[in-house]
Amino acid sequence: MCQEVCYCRMGFITYIKHEMGYKLKIGVISPNDPREWVRAVNTEMMLKHETLLINVLRVHGYEVVRGGEGLPANEQLAWNTGLVIKHVKNVAKHKPDVLILNQGSWTFPYDSVDAVKLFEKETGDIARVVIFSHKETKVPGLVAGMAVGGALKRLGIPYVLCYGDIEHDGEAINRLFKILEFHEQRVRAAPKVKEVTSQLPYQKYLAFGGMALKMATATTDVDLWQKVFGVSYDNLGQSVLKDRALGMVKWYDKPGTGRFEIIDDRVQEAFNMIHGKGVGKVELGQPEVLNLNKLVYQISLYYAAYDIIAEHNATFAGIKCQDELSANECTACIATAYLNNDVDPAGHDKLIIPTACENDMDSALTQLILYMMSGKPVGFGDFRDISNGTLIIMNCGQHPPYYFGTTDEAPLAKLARVEYMPQEIFYRAGGAAVRGRTPGGELITVARLARENLRYVLVATVVETIEVDPDEHERYNYAWPMIKGKLFIPEDTMIDMWPCNHLAFTYGDYTAHLVEFAHRLDIGFKVFDRNGLEYTKPS
Secondary structure, three states, X not given: OHHHHHHHHHHHHHHHHHHHOOOOEEEEEOEOOOOXXXXXXXXXHHHHHHXXXXXXXXXXXXXXXXXXXXXXXXXXXXXXXXXXXXXXXHHHXXXXXXXXXXXXXXXXXXXXXXXXXXXXXXXXXXXXXXXXXXXXXXXXXXHHHHHHXXXXXXXXXXXXXXXXXXXXXXXXXXXXXXXXXXXXXHHHHHHHHHHHHHHHHHOEEEEEOOOOOOOHHHOOOHHHHHHHOOOEEEEEOHHHHHHHHHOOEEXXXXXXXXXXXXXXXXXXXXXXXXXXXXXXXXXXXXXXXXXXXXXXXXXXXXXXXXXXXXXXXXXXXXXXXXXXXXXXXXXXXXXXXXXXXXXXXXXXXXXXXXXXXXXXXXXXXXXXXXXXXXXXXXXXXXXXXXXXXXXXXXXXXXXXXXXXXXXXXXXXXXXXXXXXXXXXXXXXXXXXXXEOEOOOOOEEEEEEEEEEOOEEEEEEEEEXXXXXXXXXXXXXXXXXXXXXXXXXXXXXXXXXXXXXXXXXXXXXXXXHHHHHHHHHHOOEEEEEOOOOOEXXXXX
C-alpha cells in the first residue's frame, strides 16, 4: 500500500513541477522535552523520528527546511525558548509554505505555540500548520500533538493533526500527503485570495427591502461587515424596483394583467427571444399564476434591478421578494436568476452581479467572494434534501441559466434549456420560476458565511453533480430548478456543519481558496475537501 501511495504522490509532484514550475517548500520544527534526564534518554529516538519524516517528504519531491540544520549536536532539537527562536529563524529565512510541528514524543506545548507565533513574525505571513505526531505506543507522541493542538486552538490558530507510524503506516503517509496536497492548492490560490481581500473594500451591497420571512440568518450587522470584510452597504425599498419596472412597460390594467405596451427596447428584445424565438420553454399556467403579461413584468423587474444597481455603484445585491412582490406583483425569480448569470434574457453578455433571494446578506457576500475567486456566475440555493449520500439543492425558483449546462457550453445553448414554470402556491401574485437541471460530472463548491455567537465563520465543501432526470421534479417542488450533488462527507456531518438553510455555489473546487481566505481574514472556518478531510479554525 505504501509503495502504491508513494508512486501516486511521486506522480503528483512530478506533474506539479512540470505543469506549475513549483514544488511545495516545507519547514520542519522538532521540539523536545527541556528536562535533561528526559533528553538523555529520548534524543536519539526523537532525531530518528524527525529523519524518517524528512526522508519521506524529500523522496516524494518536497523541499524540506529543517530547523536544527547546521546547529551543534545538542541543539538539533528545539528544547528551550532560545533554540525555538534559532530553529524558527533557520526555517523562516527560506519562506516555507507549510510549517510542520514534529512531535516525536512529549514536548512542552508552549514551545510549539511560540514557534508558530515567531514563524508568522519572521515571515510576515500566515502559518499553514501541520502537527505530525509519531505513533509509538510507549512514548506520548499523540499526547504531545493533541496538547499542542489544544494550545493553538485556544488562540484561534488553525492546524491539521496527522498521527501515524511514518516508517510503516501507509495510511498515515497517504493522509499526510493529502493534507500537503491541499496546502499546495492553498499556496497556488494565495495570489488570487490576496487580490480578492484587497478588492473587498471596493465592493458595495444594495439591499432591495428588509428581512424576509423572519429569517434571522438572512440579516447581518453592516458595521461588522465593514469591520471584518470592508464592504459597503446601501438599502432601497422594493417600491423603487417596482416603480422603475413600471416605467419600462405601459400597463392599461393592473401591472402583470391585461393589455400592455413595452417601452424599453431591452424588455422587448428579451420577450421576443423567449416568446417569439422560443429560446427557452414557457409553460403557461392558470392566468393568475403565469401568463405572458406576468412574464413581461418579471423581465422588466430584471432590467430595473440591473439599472438601479449600476446607478448606485453596487457590485452585489439582495432582493427581499417575499411578500411585497411575490404576493402582490410577481416573483423576482427572473431578476435574481439573470443578475447572477453571464448573459441577460436576450442572450447578451453582461456583468455578473451576485444576488441573493430573500435579501440574504451573508449568502450574497459568499456569492460575491466565490465570484471574485472564480470569475464565474454564482448561485443561491436551499438545502432541500440529503439522502443516499446526495445533496439536493433547490430554491424558490431561480438558478442562473449558466448551471443548466456544462462550463464549456455556449450561453445560448443553456438559455434554450430554461423552463419558465408557473410558480408554486407560496407566491400569491404568481410569475415564472426559472427551472433547469445541472448536468452530472461537474464539481461544485458550496459555501456559506454565517455568524456563530455573533462571530463570523465560513463553511464549505465540494460535491460532484449527478445527472437529474426531468421526472425527478415530481418528487420535489415541480416548478423549481435542481442540482444533485454527491457528497464526499457523511450526511449528518453536512447537516451539522451548515449554519442555516441557504448556500452559495459555483462550478469548480474552491475549498482551498476559501480556507486561505478565511485564514487570512482571521475568521473561523470549517471546510471539508474532496478527500473528506476537515480544515477548521475556531470562530
